[in-house]
Ligand SMILES: O=C(O)C1=C[C@@H](OP(=O)(O)O)[C@@H](O)[C@H](O)C1
């Protein structure tokens with residue numbers, strides 16, 4: 001939806017090859033964390049390349065409401081003067097995190113061991129998402145919460161006045177839950193331990209260490225990781241550059257692979273191994289993907305990605321890959337519609353609690369575009385139609401989900417008939433530049449009535 005709440009229907013149609021350079025904005029996960037960790041530090045944090053999507057802007061506003069001085073100093077350039085660990089002030093008004101699960105969950109963790117109360121809410125999508133997975137571990141520190149039935153937002157959280165450190169084994173693979181527990185552990189005396197059954201994105205661990213926290217992380221023999229955080233460190237503001245978002249890069253990459261004659265170069269994409277599952281899967285599908293100039297930027301491995309039109313073949317995506325490609329399944333499913341043979345994605349039950357139920361949204365969208373699919377509670381199978389591809393011609397319901405909107409618009413660039421989405425407004429939450437960037441590559445995505 002637009003800022004005024006009106007849906008913005010968009011239609012994508014085939015118009016020839018995509019060519020050129022795609023300069024992807026900053027990583028959303030790192031951007032949220034840069035603002036939150038800056039707010040929990042003493043002194044100034046200067047951030048370059050911050051993603052200026054609505055999700056991150058909502059987190060910036062929230063950090064100001066908790067007492068940090070947050071200032072935009074240029075394009076993607078932000079300054080945060082923090083209040084230190086345990087220094088959050090009580091916000092005077094409701095904290096509205098918009099569409100952002102990462103924002104609300106990490107902020108709840110960050111305030112849970114400070115003796116203040118805050119009321120959190122979000123848009124219609126965020127108000128449907130489970131928050132018990134956060135409030136339950138935060139209760140172990142001594143925080144109290146009261147929300148709607150099923151632990152939904154709006155929710156009031158009162159931080160523990162005398163927090164105790166905890167040992168917590170995550171019941172699901174979730175970097176948001178892991179991060180909320182670690183952030184709460186910052187203001188608890190002693191060691192907080194988090195055990196994750198499967199390794200998830202590790203930006204919190206890497207970045208907290210960079211801000212001065214003492215943290216140890218070890219791989220477990222049975223898979224997963226054990227993280228030990230020493231509470232009550234003095235975090236110090238720092239200068240950091242946000243690497244370019246691999247989850248946003250996924251859209252032009254997949255578009256180049258399925259639109260005949262395409263070649264797109266994407267400089268400096270983050271290649272943190274906890275985020276590269278899509279690249280591995282596409283390579284197994286036969287994608288012509290080159291990774292060049294591997295280097296380190298802003299503390300994260302990066303590389304230039306070159307994606308060229310490819311004859312893809314269906315694969316089985318192993319369940320253990322889910323955490324490292326979690327947000328990329330919708331666009332992978334669309335690319336799989338252009339592959340020869342079937343693609344089976346297993347162990348993806350977490351997709352049901354994202355901005356939308358992504359298994360259902362993708363399955364219904366592909367059906368609307370003439371593609372046969374099968375779903376179970378935690379899997380999705382796409383019957384690919386080969387390079388001749390998806391018939392298209394349908395309108396896809398996006399359920400306030402940016403990734404569903406962008407995935408199907410990518411599909412429309414290669415399908416036989418145009419593909420429409422009912423609402424492209426939420427694209428602004430993570431990739432505000434998506435349409436102009438795709439247009440510069442030669443894509444036709446217009447604001448027009450559904451086909
Ligand atoms: O920690 C993060 O920044 C994120 C973690 C993932 O969510 P879960 O922790 O719910 O899997 C991911 O889907 C989200 O887009 C960003």
Ligand SMILES: C=C(OP(=O)(O)O)C(=O)O
Pocket residue numbers: 099100101102103327354355403430
């Ligand atoms: C799941 C996502 O984000 P969040 O959980 O932060 O809303 C996403 O960006 O795909």
